[in-house]
Amino acid sequence: MDLKHQCVKLNDGHFIPVLGLGTYAPEEVPKSEAEEATKLAIDAGFRHIDSAYVYQNEEEVGRAIRSKIAGGIVKREDIFFTSKLWATFLRPELVRPALEKSLKKLQLDYVDLYIIHFPVALKALEKCKDAGLVKSIGVSNFNRRQLEMILNKPGLKYKPVCNQVECHPYLNQSKLLDFCKSKDIVLVAYSALGSSRNKKWVDQSSPVLLDDPVLGALAKKHKRTPALIALRYQLQRGVVALAKSYNEKRIKENMQVFEFQLTSEDMRLLDGLNRNVRYITAEFGIGHPNYPFSEEY
Incomplete structure (x- = not known):
């Protein structure tokens, strides 16, 4: 397989490319930019393209993918x-x-891959997989207890293939990563470059990951950018x-x-940067019995 398209095998036999494009952008960014960024990324x-219903850009992202298929750049099964x-x-x-x-x-x-953010609706998702509407089923923001709850569910037909969580050198999730590996669940990192200054979700006083001196020193040593050091880690x-980037230069650079x-x-050195800084705290969920971030991991 081409070096650029390195993949990890999922527990259901499918393969996931190790580097993906995140397509979320704040509401003020025109949706057309998601289309442009997706085209640039495929080129x-x-x-691996990551979107969601709630990003409200599926039409644009879908259009970009279809235009690259129509242009003979990729086949559907390549994406x-x-x-x-x-x-x-x-x-x-x-669900369906x-x-x-x-x-x-x-x-x-x-x-x-279709991901659920909460430990419910799994049976309905399994039916979507049986119907061929989705190849793999995963979860997002689950802590260890919630993962165990799903894995121990009587009659579980398909184990989640991944757990998509915030993960970067300031929140390296090493315990959750070890647990996921032990269960053959792939950890997918969102906010892998820290987080953009999205005022809706992120505390503006949190430290900027890519300004970290350790990342800076390693970037100098390897003649790369701090972002590339964080991704390679x-x-x-x-x-x-x-x-996640809509910037052509950075999209190409991330490759x-x-x-x-x-x-x-x-x-x-990078492991030593962990300080449990969480950029996306989903504060609206605090106090809910399934709020995932109140436990150690």
Whole structure:
């Protein structure tokens, strides 16, 4: 397999590319930019595109993918596309219609990975997999207890293939990563470059990851950018990293993650940056019995 398209095997036999494009943007960013960024990313070599119903850009992202298929740049099976079930569709009878709505917007026959944010609606998702509307089922923001709850569910048909969580050198999730590995669940990192200054979700006083002097020093040493150091760190830990950018130069640059390696000493320095800084705290959920971030991991 081409170096650019390095993949990790999921527990259901499918493969997920280790580097993905995150397509979320704040509401004030025109949706057309998601389309442009997706096209640029596919041209640059990205084959894993991460979206969600709630991002409200599935039509644009779908259009970009279809234009690259029509242009002969990629085939549908070359693209690994992720969407997510939003919280308003958790009742079992709403799951398939929500997925079908996403597919209609995307104008695709199936998604490669469908993720749920909460430990419900799993049975309905399993039926979507049986119907061929989705290849793999995953979860997002689950802590260890919630993962165990799902894994121990009587009659579980398909184990989640991944757990998509915030993960970067300031929140390296090493305990959750070890647990996921032990259960053959892939950890997918969102906010792998820290987080953009999104005022809606992120505390503006939180430290800027990419300004960290350790990342800066390693970037100098390897003649790369701090962002590439942060992404390479994840890949060497066996984590799938989502890099969110709408900037052409940075989208192309992020592909260089396959061109160099960090030493074990570099990795040790990066491990030492962990300070449990969480950029996305989903404060609206605090106090809910399934709020995932009140436990150690």
